[in-house]
Amino acid sequence: MAFKIAIIFTLAAFLNVGQGCETNQVDQLTARQGLDELLKEESYSSANNLWTTPYYYNYQPRTPLPGFANAYEGRTPMNRQQPNYFIKDEDSLPESRLFLGNIATNLIGSSLFNNRFSPANQFRPFANLLNRIPPNSANSRSAFDACTSPAGEAGICTMSSVCSLFAGRPSGSCSLSRVCCVNVVNGCGKTVTLNNTYWQSPATVSSPSNCALTIKLDAKLAEQSFKPICQIRLDMVSFTTAPPVAGTCTDTFQVGGATTMAPTICGVNSGQHMYLNVPSSGVTPSDVQLMFNFAAGAATRSWNIKIAMLPCAADYLAPSDCLQYFTSATGRVSSFNWQDTAGAHQLNNQNYNICFRTELVSSQPATEACLSVCQVPNGGDAFYITTPAPGSGETVTTGTTFAATLSAVGTTFFDNSVTTAPRTVAVCLYDFLLVTGGRDANGIEADRYCGNALNPAPLPAANVPVTTLAVPVPGGATTSIQVCTPVKPFKITYKTDGTEAAITTVTAPTVPFVAARDRGNTGFCLDFQQR
Missing domain, CATH: 2.60.120.290 (Spermadhesin, CUB domain)
Structure with missing residues (x-):
């Protein structure tokens, strides 16, 4: 080993060494114009490629585990050991003409040598040494695998010369004489x-x-x-x-x-x-x-x-129908712009699905997914999507607010508190979180959720006349509870309309019912758990 390291330093003194990966960012489309020629010079015939693996040509989805919902859900490589096509025969390969082998070439391509210099100093004496050693990987066109740098950044495995061409930053090494190249465009x-x-x-x-x-x-x-x-x-x-x-x-x-x-x-x-x-x-x-x-x-x-x-x-x-996709048994999901701080608001015109891959729990596919509001130690509101029930003396025609603090479910609410004009009022119709098959521990079920608490407790069917009320109309629940669904594939849908103002004019079929104006909607933050 000492002899090989000595050879490295000796060769560095005689070979023409150039600059390493530039810190200035470039347009990748412009940079790649020289890539084809570079690969043509440095690649070998695929017919002689001992390292062509089935990974690139037979990359087929894994057969779903027994009991999973359907082919809708797969398993990520994070949950299985990646096949290593390089260990078995690597030791039997002849070393390069410099007798360094993969260990030394990976060492040269790593940050051990090339990151010893500050960004201001573009002199990197070992940056091009790796490129003068023919790689054991025959076809360099396949050298764009994903990798993770020692600092946790995502990159691609490629030749040092290609990383330099794109002004990438080598951070750690990959197999087959390649570097993990971290690319940034600003x-x-x-x-x-x-x-x-x-x-x-x-x-x-x-x-x-x-x-x-x-x-x-x-x-x-x-x-x-x-x-x-x-x-x-x-x-x-x-x-x-x-x-x-x-x-x-x-x-x-x-x-x-x-x-x-x-x-x-x-x-x-x-x-x-x-x-x-x-x-x-x-x-x-x-x-x-x-x-x-x-x-x-x-x-x-x-x-x-x-x-x-x-x-x-x-x-x-x-x-294909999921904007967001979570691949763990537990975690946290929130609407866009949700923040654990007072004053943050949900966004209008949201309409997308959030999906959860069915995970293994105690060696068995999970049978249900459960949602609970997250903790908010900094003054945020973990669940507030529109408002559920009219308050004392309030009507939808004046644009005043519904009572906060209550949960709501379903699409409409029959409001006869306005004695002169009782009417059906939209509740979780324009803004809502859809959890198909959602239910509490007692089996009370609802699929649409809104209000200021996650709870399937229903609103009352009707209200007493407003003249007898001294407090807001009762309804729903004041506390959030865990809501679970057994319906697979596990998925929730978040939808909001384009306004926070009151809806006072019915224009069917898109606006079938009137609704009170919204107040302080924050969206949602939920912890999920499969079990």
Whole structure:
């Protein structure tokens, strides 16, 4: 080993060494123009490729476990050991002409050598040494696997020269003489072609203005050629824009070009994610646009969004009708812009499904999924979706509010407290959380939930005349309880309309009933558990 390390330092003194991966960000579409030629020079014939594995050509979904709902749900690679195609024969391969082998080449490609220098100092004496050693992997076009850096960042496994071409940052090493390349694009008007790219906001965001990014999907691109893409997952590592006004976004984030109808969002959404369906890039090349539009006015505007491109045959794709998809037995789910702070509001015009893969619990597929409101130590409201029942002396025609603090279920409420004009009033019709088959521990069941508590307790069928009331009309419950559903696949639906104001005019069929105005709606934050 000491002899090999000595050889490394000796060779570094004689080989032409160049700069490492640049810190300046580039447009990936521009950078990749030299990729085809680079791969042509450094790749070998696939006919002589001893390392061509079935991983790229026979990437089929795993057979669902017995008892699972259907093929709607798969298992992610996180829950199974990844096949290692490289251990069995690796020791028998001849070492390179420098007699270094994979251990030394991985050592060179790692941060041990190339990260010893500050970002300001672009001199990296070992950056190109790896590229002068022929890789044991024959076809470098397949060298774009996902990887995770020692710091927990997502990247792609590729040759050091390719990482440098895209101005990526090598962080750790992969097998077959490759580095884990972390790619970051900042600014506006850029194009992304690499999996696991981080889109970060520019240092200064002016307003009014807009900022967009294009994700180019095309199986003819070398970096995508072995894995046609059918989904994109966006992970919002950080996301802050101006908050909504009465539920309506002034700053907006929108998605274009995907078949998924993603809602417009704004506010604080750090930790949220989206799955976007796209036509198979192996059949129809397409562009997906991520677009920010900023209104005039001072506000904090910054983001860091990880863009993952998911292969069509992967067994960890989200079901096609799910904007969000959770793949663990326990966790937390919240509506966009939900915050554990007073004054945060739910967003208008939300309409999407949140899905939960059926997990194993005590070695058996879970039989039910349970939801409970999360703890809010900082003054937030874990569940507040519209308002459930009219208060004393209030009518829907005046636009005054319904009573807060109560739960509500169902779509309508017959209000005869207004003696001159009793009428059917919408409750969980325009804003609601749908939990099909939801029920409490006593078997009381409801599918639509709204109000200020998660509870299937029903509202009364009718009210006494308003003249006899000294307090708001009773109804629902004041406390949240756990709600469980046995209906598979586990899924909830969140929907809001386009206004927080009172609905006083019926325009069937889209607006079938009047409704009181909303007040202080926050959305929801729920802890889920499968059992």
